[in-house]
Amino acid sequence: xxxxxxxxxxxxxxxxxxxxxxxxxxxxxxxxxxxxxxxxxxxxxxxxxxxxxxxxxxxxxxxxxxxxxxxxxxxxxxxxxxxxxxxxxxxxxxxxxxxxxxxxxxxxxxxxxxxxxxxxxxxxxxxxxxxxxxxxxxxxxxxxxxxxxxxxxxxxxxxxxxxxxxxxxxxxxxxxxxxxxxxxxxxxx
Numbered sequence: 001x002x003x004x005x006x007x008x009x010x011x012x013x014x015x016x017x018x019x020x021x022x023x024x025x026x027x028x029x030x031x032x033x034x035x036x037x038x039x040x041x042x043x044x045x046x047x048x049x050x051x052x053x054x055x056x057x058x059x060x061x062x063x064x065x066x067x068x069x070x071x072x073x074x075x076x077x078x079x080x081x082x083x084x085x086x087x088x089x090x091x092x093x094x095x096x097x098x099x100x101x102x103x104x105x106x107x108x109x110x111x112x113x114x115x116x117x118x119x120x121x122x123x124x125x126x127x128x129x130x131x132x133x134x135x136x137x138x139x140x141x142x143x144x145x146x147x148x149x150x151x152x153x154x155x156x157x158x159x160x161x162x163x164x165x166x167x168x169x170x171x172x173x174x175x176x177x178x179x180x181x182x183x184x185x186x187x188x189x
Contacts, residue, residue: 002090003035006083011076012044013090018066019046020076047074049097052188056103057088059182064088091186098186105180112173116166123162 003012005028012019012035021044023031034041047066054067062081066074078084092100 001035001038001040002094003032004083004086005032007079009079009083010044011083011087012040012046013087013095014040016049017046018049018052018091019044021045049095054188055088055091055098055186057084057184058179059184060179088184088186092184095186097189099189101185101187103180103183103185105177108173108176108180112169115169119162119165119169123158 001012001014003010005011008022008024008028010019010021010023010028010031019040023043027043031041031043047068051068052066053069056065056067058065062079062084063075063077064084064087066076068074076084076087078087091098
């Protein structure tokens with residue numbers, strides 16, 4: 001059992017639980033007194049370690065993200081990065097049920113590809129809208145809107161706007177990939 005306190009925050013790691021919370025200073029003193037005696041207070045709430053699938057630390061944020069089963073997640077916000085790093089390092093070094101890995105970039109690339117496909121679809125639709133006519137009321141309304149946009153904008157501004165959006169999305173991709181290098185992940189073995 002290991003615990004840390006900072007300000008109104010307490011974090012406790014036992015052999016089978018990760019407990020944490022924010023309490024008043026009087027409650028923190030009471031909790032630490034009990035913990036020093038080896039008693040885990042019922043007041044502390046947390047997560048059983050066997051529920052944790054993934055623990056992620058992003059160096060840009062003062063929190064640890066915890067992914068649980070069935071898509072649920074929990075976040076532990078810390079007052080300082082020093083406490084966050086200490087807790088993460090303790091879990092990494094002492095909890096042998098987790099392996100240290102780097103997050104995959106495949107999700108970032110998939111989002112980028114989907115954004116590019118969407119941008120290409122809209123640009124092509126605006127460039128070729130005069131060739132289509134809608135038959136249903138919904139298609140006619142969309143056709144009228146797209147025709148107005150294509151009549152208002154010449155083909156060159158449509159292409160330029162599309163290219164600017166692609167450039168913006170590419171810059172965001174670079175930032176996302178750079179941030180990924182500053183992220184550590186502990187995954188269940």
